[in-house]
Amino acid sequence: MNIQNINVSSYPNSRKIYVDGKLHPVRVAMREIHQYPTVTIENGKRVESPNPPVTVYDTSGPFTDPEIEIDINRGLPRLREEWIEQRDDTVVLDDITSEYGKARRDDPSLDGIRFPVSHRPRKAKDGACVTQMHYAKQGIITPEMEYVAIRENLDNDKRGIKSHITPELVRDEIAAGRAIIAANINHPEAEPMIIGKAFSVKLNTNIGNSALSSGIGEEVSKAVWSCYWGGDTLMDLSTGNNIHETREWIIRNCPVPVGTVPIYQALEKVNGDVKKLTWEIYRDTLIEQCEQGVDYFTIHAGVLREHARLVEQRLTGCVSRGGSIMVQWCVEHNQESFLYTHFEEICEILNKYDVAVSLGDGMRPGSTHDANDRAQFLELEVLGRLTEIAWRHDVQVLIEGPGHVPMHKIRENMEKQASACHEAPFYTLGPLTTDIAPGYDHITSAIGAAIISNLGTAMICYVTPKEHLSLPDLNDVREGVIAYKIAAHAADLAKGFPGANVRDDALSKARYEFRWKDQFNLSLDPEKAKRYYLESRREAPDADDRFCTMCGPNFCAMRISQNIAESCKEQ
């Protein structure tokens, strides 16, 4: 299998750097963007003043490290394996546990699409709990915690920027449930990252085929592609064929945490017949995925039987796939949701692998009309109670949020979530601030995402231009990720996150000094910025003019400003 149609080899004028830990032998990957010097003419002589490199958060993993040989048929290096082994609280199982997983493994018709290397799964020793929350509560700073503390700070130290982020803070936030490190012991390929309001805002990308489209190769390409552009976590929402095998390929090649919605696969196992879903099938699916290495599960355990009649009162009903499945199950069986009644048991499974639970918002509004209604906030209260249960089992928790919310109702979402769910990190889909722009919902939702992140949301789930219309292709993934990088970064700036302004200031300085190449290289999408610049230039192999086509040479305000500064100096 090959990665097709994507080029993720490197960013221009950038190099991969590694910062060493002090407490643990961790090496934290970052990207350093080099800049050209500022050139001035002083007393007729050309003077060069250097501009320091800018270090940026890097989610692309080993794919952009020329020192590491990439073979997606072998998977990525297993970065965390040693750390996990050294904790000595896990065992390597002789075989996988899931019946379904065994059946897939033993089915010769799947030989052609199966990931070539098999790893025996790891699990907590009997009686042990292996979650980062568990360690944090005991006061332990794990290598993962030190890793993310260094990662959040980038080169703040070197620049003399004061930062509140220390390994101790990371530990304390995780212990309090205000942050999580989603890091399944069976996904040692992932680089640790942290989700919590004290840290930089993160963004999730969704990929996955539906019954109607897309194959394994394409999904792996999308996964690598979304990490390249800046996706911090990745949800595989596949609902078509070969979910099991697709997921294995993705996890083994994914440098960021992977999330899933296990009910999707459970439903495939009963051929889409909601009524036939059982706790046993769901439980086997959880274990199957825990042992593959999924880092967090979206579980719609807050959707209860009583919500059915609230769905009816809405303009757009229930727009969460998992939520609607569970409501239908409750109605058809006239029983309470098995996700709710078995939630303690779920937690007991998850804490054996350190899989975080992302409590799904089955009742998220699917239109601005339904925002902040009773169905939505009633479910949020349930999620708060489930959070308490998960935390009792030291299971790390995210809370999922809307959806479609007009701007004036966004703050209430954040405040109610923080209070009902005891400040567990909020993870929202957008929200979309209007319903009237299909084809542009990466924009309608980037507005809402920026606002809610500034108010304290820890992670935002991207929306692509194809939302509501179709599955995203590679270009849509890129557009969606960049729109959400913008929203997340705008929020980091507004929150005064330490060092967040370094890249903005460097790019603006480059812009003012007509260092066009630096302006492109420092941007979120250097290829596009450069292409747009060059497209409209008649002859410009080298992008170093002291103006651009927007204003032409006579009307460049920045050039005039420099003249003014010079005039002032002379006078």
Add this chain to the structure above:
Amino acid sequence: MNIQNINVSSYPNSRKIYVDGKLHPVRVAMREIHQYPTVTIENGKRVESPNPPVTVYDTSGPFTDPEIEIDINRGLPRLREEWIEQRDDTVVLDDITSEYGKARRDDPSLDGIRFPVSHRPRKAKDGACVTQMHYAKQGIITPEMEYVAIRENLDNDKRGIKSHITPELVRDEIAAGRAIIAANINHPEAEPMIIGKAFSVKLNTNIGNSALSSGIGEEVSKAVWSCYWGGDTLMDLSTGNNIHETREWIIRNCPVPVGTVPIYQALEKVNGDVKKLTWEIYRDTLIEQCEQGVDYFTIHAGVLREHARLVEQRLTGCVSRGGSIMVQWCVEHNQESFLYTHFEEICEILNKYDVAVSLGDGMRPGSTHDANDRAQFLELEVLGRLTEIAWRHDVQVLIEGPGHVPMHKIRENMEKQASACHEAPFYTLGPLTTDIAPGYDHITSAIGAAIISNLGTAMICYVTPKEHLSLPDLNDVREGVIAYKIAAHAADLAKGFPGANVRDDALSKARYEFRWKDQFNLSLDPEKAKRYYLESRREAPDADDRFCTMCGPNFCAMRISQNIAESCKEQ
């Protein structure tokens, strides 16, 4: 000359409607989008329930009215001519006043590019003042005022939606300076529209060639195109050759108010040599453009000599073209800006034609680093004083705003503007909420534009994906306009503007009922929404499936919701 490469004939399933005035014989153009019925099966029978048409604000002018024959070589119908004549406070001049205008007219080398029809200019009678503010202050409700009151309300009456917007409110807001109708008596082709915080948020688009690109035909196409997609006003920022002729073509074919920055043309007249600019050249340019029909002028009269040294202290200096030109002029002449010293005289010219002044923010921040600094707020104070002067002459005023501003500094901009400038309508460029995304600045700025509009900004100036890099092409104009329609509409929803939610709710209902065609037709960009939907479908000539490719048939939450609703009803 032809309009090239654009199709603006009509929107799908829409028709142009006209709503009659009660006070005046005005006919207000709107667009009515027709919907398909909702189809349900009841007791085995197909039942159709009609969905009412949705009326939307229409900026496309006669171009989308099949009853009106368009010939861009003749220009649009002169809608307001009779209203202006009937006021009997103007005269038609025998000849144009501007020396430069006469020279252009008499230059045979320009025959090939000159607009074919010439209209003699109109001007206020001696001693008369013909501004909408002047009439409003006298308690008069003009046809223009009634027109915009009807236009803002759309079909609120028919739907029983209570609205505070009446012709009286329009008059009072204009009299108080809190709103403007930019409507030069020499641009009778434009449909009246209102800019003010009591009304729906408006968006301006910029077009114009620079020395490096673009011809007249292309600029006219862009103008019509931007109106088609939803631009409420249009600024012609041309700086290259043939500014005068290009502008004439645009104004004669533009159904929305046209703005310019006269200093650009004045500078062309002195071959780009700032030092050679004089009040006399500028004054002649103002009159030239007043008589062509420009509806509002950006005038950077708040940039003073003392600002020069503040520019030096910034990361990105002065990024306003007009602002930087004036600072340079002040420094080179060591004199106060002639725009400031002659401001009363400017107002005396403008109120003879009813040209509004848009007080330019020469000191707007060009980077998030420079946001809300001393240079910016010092200028704002000056703009407040100039506002008082303009109002004394009954000249309508807009105040231009930033720029690059991180989210946490946006509110201060709005509050300081409202207080310093006595609630004159605020008109901002974005603001861009981060500097790191060239190629995506329609998104970085749509975030800021939505936020500041919600706080009370009356008009937002669009930013295209090419900002900072190049001049926009037709596709960039479309992307920029839609991004800003989203920002403006999101703010209207958040402000609770009467009837703003009608289109959202209709589209969401269509979405829930799988009325795909209605979903496309009700959207801001029906063509793109439909294209995205169809692109990924294997076989779907008719878009009426009860699911989409995002989730496939088994996982469609909306379909499941409907099943649930049916199940609940049965139980």
